[in-house]
Amino acid sequence: MKFRPCIDMHDGKVKQIVGETLSTDKHAVVENFVSSHHSVHYAEMFKKDELVGGHVIMLGGGNEEEAVRALQAYPGGLQIGGGINAGNAQHYLAQGASHVIVTSYIFSNGQLNKDNLETIVAEVGKDRLVIDLSCKERDGKWYVVTNQWTQFSDFEVNEANIRMLEQFCDEFLIHAVDVEGKQSGIQQSLVKALAQWVTIPCTYAGGARSLADLELFESLSGGKLDITIGSALDIYGGALPYEQVVAYCQS
Numbered sequence: 001m002k003f004r005p006c007i008d009m010h011d012g013k014v015k016q017i018v019g020e021t022l023s024t025d026k027h028a029v030v031e032n033f034v035s036s037h038h039s040v041h042y043a044e045m046f047k048k049d050e051l052v053g054g055h056v057i058m059l060g061g062g063n064e065e066e067a068v069r070a071l072q073a074y075p076g077g078l079q080i081g082g083g084i085n086a087g088n089a090q091h092y093l094a095q096g097a098s099h100v101i102v103t104s105y106i107f108s109n110g111q112l113n114k115d116n117l118e119t120i121v122a123e124v125g126k127d128r129l130v131i132d133l134s135c136k137e138r139d140g141k142w143y144v145v146t147n148q149w150t151q152f153s154d155f156e157v158n159e160a161n162i163r164m165l166e167q168f169c170d171e172f173l174i175h176a177v178d179v180e181g182k183q184s185g186i187q188q189s190l191v192k193a194l195a196q197w198v199t200i201p202c203t204y205a206g207g208a209r210s211l212a213d214l215e216l217f218e219s220l221s222g223g224k225l226d227i228t229i230g231s232a233l234d235i236y237g238g239a240l241p242y243e244q245v246v247a248y249c250q251s
Contacts, residue, residue: 001218002052003051004053004055004227006230007057008059009039010031012063012066014034014037014038015059016032016231017031017032032236033237035236038069039069039073040069042070043056047073049246053078055078055130055228056071056080056097059082060083063082068095071092071095071097072095079097079130081103084100084120085105085116086116089120089124093124093128099130100128106131108146110151110152111155112155117168118168121169126167126170128170130169130171130172131165133173134146134174135157135175135187149177159196166199171200172201174194174204174205175205175206176206177206180207186207186220187207188216191204191217191221191225195221195225203228204225204228208227209232214249227249
């Protein structure tokens with residue numbers, strides 16, 4: 001199990017927000033933390049601690065320049081997502097991203113857009129692509145949600161569909177929407193299911209808030225999944241010491 005750090009950006013600043021509140025109405029966004037540091041501060045920290053495979057996420061427009069600064073500060077160490085498509089993916093790879101992360105580009109109108117998926121694979125290659133699946137539970141099943149997590153797609157996250165998508169990407173980034181940004185504990189049933197389904201690297205995001213949560217996550221996943229933690233970390237205003245998380249996952 002690896003710790004995958006994150007740098008989330010909104011309106012050009014490093015922030016931690018409750019993802020479900022992200023919308024075109026800036027006043028509706030619930031901010032857990034707004035950093036006084038630029039993105040480079042965090043990129044250099046993760047580089048010093050040899051944390052590979054973290055992600056820079058651009059939450060809306062106005063973040064491109066600050067995101068590129070982070071990539072350039074830690075070339076090959078960070079992935080980037082948020083508004084990535086076949087037209088701009090190569091630009092971010094050239095700026096130092098190890099992978100590009102796609103979300104809305106391959107899910108539109110509540111469906112998987114296979115044409116767009118194949119287009120971006122042809123552009124950057126399977127080995128430079130991460131697919132982000134934002135999962136929400138309904139009737140005992142998991143579905144991808146789109147449009148700032150407000151719309152259920154018809155794409156069920158199950159073993160068959162995971163195996164199908166694995167043909168197109170190098171890794172998965174999985175957001176547990178119901179708990180993301182809320183520090184309410186991990187989504188245990190989703191963690192257990194993912195550990196059974198995936199055969200490629202997979203990073204889980206959502207709800208982790210303590211070393212006890214990390215231990216539970218490692219137990220439920222059998223160490224097969226990686227984890228990212230945002231709002232709970234002391235570097236992002238939380239109570240969980242970043243250094244303890246790094247030490248635990250590197251031990």
